[in-house]
Amino acid sequence: MSEITLTIEGQQVTVESGTTILEAARKLGIEIPTLCYHPDLTEYGSCRVCDVEDLESGNLLASCVSLAEEGMKLKVNSARARQARRMNVELLLASHPNECLTCDRNGSCELQDIAHNLGISEIDLPIEPKNHPAIKIGPSLKQEPSKCILCGRCVRLCEEIQGVSALDFTNRGFNSVVTTAFNLPKKDINCANCGQCATVCPTGAITEIREIDQVWKALEDDSKHVVVQTAPSIEATLGEEFGLTPGSVVTDKLVASLRKLGFDKVFSTDFAADLTIMEEGNELLNRFQTGRKLPQLTSCCPGWVKFCEHNYPELLPNLSTAKSPQQMFSALAKTYYAEKTGIDPQDIYTVAIMPCTAKKFEKDRAEMNDSGYKDTDAVLTTRELARMIKEVGICFSSLEAENEEFDELMGTHSGASVIFGTTGGVMEAALRTVYEVLTKDELKELEFEEVRGIEGAKEAEIEINERTIKVAATHGLANAAQLIDKIQAGEAEYHFIEVMACPTGCVGGGGQPLPTNTEIKLKRAQGLYSIDQSDEIRKSHENPQVQKLYDEFLVKPLSGEAHRLLHTNYEQRNEYDAVADKKAK
Amino acid sequence: MNCTCEENREKYFAPLKEILKQYEGTQKDLIPVLQNSQEEYGYLPAEVLAEIAAGLNLPFSRVYGVVTFYSQFHLEPRGENIIRICMGTACHVRGGTKILEKFKKELDIEANETTEDLKFTMESVACIGACGLAPVIMVNDNTHGRLVPDDVPEIITQYA
Numbered sequence: 001m002s003e004i005t006l007t008i009e010g011q012q013v014t015v016e017s018g019t020t021i022l023e024a025a026r027k028l029g030i031e032i033p034t035l036c037y038h039p040d041l042t043e044y045g046s047c048r049v050c051d052v053e054d055l056e057s058g059n060l061l062a063s064c065v066s067l068a069e070e071g072m073k074l075k076v077n078s079a080r081a082r083q084a085r086r087m088n089v090e091l092l093l094a095s096h097p098n099e100c101l102t103c104d105r106n107g108s109c110e111l112q113d114i115a116h117n118l119g120i121s122e123i124d125l126p127i128e129p130k131n132h133p134a135i136k137i138g139p140s141l142k143q144e145p146s147k148c149i150l151c152g153r154c155v156r157l158c159e160e161i162q163g164v165s166a167l168d169f170t171n172r173g174f175n176s177v178v179t180t181a182f183n184l185p186k187k188d189i190n191c192a193n194c195g196q197c198a199t200v201c202p203t204g205a206i207t208e209i210r211e212i213d214q215v216w217k218a219l220e221d222d223s224k225h226v227v228v229q230t231a232p233s234i235e236a237t238l239g240e241e242f243g244l245t246p247g248s249v250v251t252d253k254l255v256a257s258l259r260k261l262g263f264d265k266v267f268s269t270d271f272a273a274d275l276t277i278m279e280e281g282n283e284l285l286n287r288f289q290t291g292r293k294l295p296q297l298t299s300c301c302p303g304w305v306k307f308c309e310h311n312y313p314e315l316l317p318n319l320s321t322a323k324s325p326q327q328m329f330s331a332l333a334k335t336y337y338a339e340k341t342g343i344d345p346q347d348i349y350t351v352a353i354m355p356c357t358a359k360k361f362e363k364d365r366a367e368m369n370d371s372g373y374k375d376t377d378a379v380l381t382t383r384e385l386a387r388m389i390k391e392v393g394i395c396f397s398s399l400e401a402e403n404e405e406f407d408e409l410m411g412t413h414s415g416a417s418v419i420f421g422t423t424g425g426v427m428e429a430a431l432r433t434v435y436e437v438l439t440k441d442e443l444k445e446l447e448f449e450e451v452r453g454i455e456g457a458k459e460a461e462i463e464i465n466e467r468t469i470k471v472a473a474t475h476g477l478a479n480a481a482q483l484i485d486k487i488q489a490g491e492a493e494y495h496f497i498e499v500m501a502c503p504t505g506c507v508g509g510g511g512q513p514l515p516t517n518t519e520i521k522l523k524r525a526q527g528l529y530s531i532d533q534s535d536e537i538r539k540s541h542e543n544p545q546v547q548k549l550y551d552e553f554l555v556k557p558l559s560g561e562a563h564r565l566l567h568t569n570y571e572q573r574n575e576y577d578a579v580a581d582k583k584a585k
Numbered sequence: 586m587n588c589t590c591e592e593n594r595e596k597y598f599a600p601l602k603e604i605l606k607q608y609e610g611t612q613k614d615l616i617p618v619l620q621n622s623q624e625e626y627g628y629l630p631a632e633v634l635a636e637i638a639a640g641l642n643l644p645f646s647r648v649y650g651v652v653t654f655y656s657q658f659h660l661e662p663r664g665e666n667i668i669r670i671c672m673g674t675a676c677h678v679r680g681g682t683k684i685l686e687k688f689k690k691e692l693d694i695e696a697n698e699t700t701e702d703l704k705f706t707m708e709s710v711a712c713i714g715a716c717g718l719a720p721v722i723m724v725n726d727n728t729h730g731r732l733v734p735d736d737v738p739e740i741i742t743q744y745a
Contacts, residue, residue: 159644
């Protein structure tokens with residue numbers, strides 16, 4: 001590839017041809033503001049907030065979509081470029097509702113940051129805020145189109161990374177909004193509820209539906225026994241909300257904060273993740289023995305499950321019948337835990353702290369009431385939990401919480417369950433257990449490096465009792481679809497496949513701290529691997545509380561009781577049924 | 586579509602299948618497919634758009650986005666007769682608004698709405714290029730010019 005040299009702000013820089021002006025400037029350490037640009041998406045060039053001036057032609061160029069050319073002389077901070085950027089931001093602000101103080105994204109809004117950085121204190125334009133009604137049909141995500149700046153990041157993400165295209169631009173001119181077709185509720189269409197759109201939205205136009213109020217209500221109700229579970233990835237992401245670096249492990253502070261908030265029992269979803277491995281692993285063995293359908297597909301990611309139900313109904317028999325850890329936990333909280341403690345399950349209120357917005361959808365699925373009650377009562381994202389912690393004034397970053405541990409019975413974890421929170425982790429955890437259960441040998445090398453990392457589809461092989469087991473792990477739904485298409489075309493064959501809807505897995509979930517990008521997500525994953533590395537117990541089948549659960553309650557994996565409480569079934573979903581339903585109303 | 590049985594469904598979608606066949610299922614043909622479908626069905630019902638999305642292998646949201654972008658496409662049923670009332674400069678000066686008001690009153694609908702019996706859809710449009718006849722309207726392909734409000738009831742009777 002040829003190289004080109006250009007001058008930006010009087011400094012020469014040499015870059016490969018095909019480099020954008022924005023990238024060339026960043027190489028020089030010159031920061032140009034952006035809004036519609038996102039490093040993980042194709043460039044779009046709609047907001048013109050990254051305008052720079054070409055001194056030769058006098059033209060203003062959107063630096064994110066303009067390629068650097070040989071001999072270019074560019075000014076980022078000429079009066080003209082600065083005024084243009086400022087005017088473009090002012091135009092956005094003139095039609096933006098002035099609701100910053102009460103907005104979900106107050107403090108994490110990119111538009112707010114840019115307005116602040118450009119020093120905009122007055123807008124010399126007629127102010128005419130957009131006034132589109134909010135779309136609050138849950139259970140996962142709400143939209144406030146008035147706050148939308150039409151940057152199209154969500155539209156591109158949903159198409160390019162997820163291959164779903166649930167959202168697109170609707171109408172024209174001032175009436176333009178981003179919506180689903182016919183404004184159909186996301187739960188009824190092909191949307192996976194993954195919430196990735198919310199993670200790339202620069203403003204508060206797409207956010208999770210909050211359940212904080214009902215959790216407070218339960219905590220304040222003396223007749224309720226409130227049990228909380230926290231997903232593995234939260235341990236390495238919550239700290240970001242309090243200024244800690246991405247990947248900081250805050251397990252002890254997390255547990256201490258939850259106790260301070262008043263939860264009666266603080267348990268860990270990791271416990272249920274170990275249980276998932278026991279059930280899912282045994283299901284895989286069972287499929288081998290009985291000749292049932294292979295490959296087995298993981299089912300712990302509710303975004304992926306819904307995607308599969310919409311797009312690959314023929315694969316539903318391949319989907320593991322094991323529930324997700326969240327739902328296994330909750331079903332047990334209202335049966336096993338209730339029995340052990342003598343608390344009436346009717347009085348138990350189950351809260352799940354999740355990195356995920358699809359988990360909110362999952363908890364509302366009609367079949368998720370095997371305990372005889374609604375298994376999971378509320379799901380809070382990492383961001384929502386951080387709000388609660390801030391609200392009561394817990395000083396998280398300086399919290400003395402050494403040796404704070406999860407409660408007994410459903411609180412211990414293995415290292416294997418912790419890495420559930422990143423792509424490849426479920427597979428790695430499963431291999432550790434399946435290998436040892438089948439061979440009765442100790443697995444020497446616990447790390448399966450082949451399934452780690454950000455490649456779209458990763459594969460590994462393992463010899464078990466002279467049989468080669470082929471596995472794969474994929475993340476991001478477009479990657480998943482590509483892998484499945486390859487399998488269906490007969491170009492690849494596996495026995496077991498892990499699928500995570502969000503790029504990089506749960507550390508990149510739709511409910512995680514903002515802002516985020518691939519670099520941050522990988523640091524979070526490193527945090528999880530470091531917990532696994534330092535754990536004494538690193539295999540799911542060695543989790544003592546899981547062993548106790550089988551000894552005293554479930555008998556053995558795949559037992560009748562295990563099937564009743566820990567397994568589920570799936571249904572084909574047709575996007576267009578929603579159209580017929582809408583008509584019928 | 587109010588039918589429930591499969592046979593009716595097939596019958597309903599048969600013309601659409603024909604249209605889609607002509608365009609070999611390519612995405613770039615979305616607009617002609619929409620135009621022909623609207624010609625066939627009178628408007629673009631949600632279930633027709635869903636079929637088009639599936640037939641052209643396009644996201645449903647994309648098809649909906651295109652339909653809502655162009656004013657030529659309609660998501661609601663349209664009347665048998667389309668009344669276009671000119672609001673251009675010449676018509677405005679010569680009392681176009683009064684004509685529009687009279688139509689609103691007689692048909693009991695607002696601009697860009699359709700009567701309940703699906704007889705009339707009324708649109709206010711910019712110049713239709715017949716300023717010499719101002720104030721002027723078009724009903725379907727016929728022009729009615731130099732109108733006064735009292736002419737309106739008779740025009741409606743002509744088409745009812």
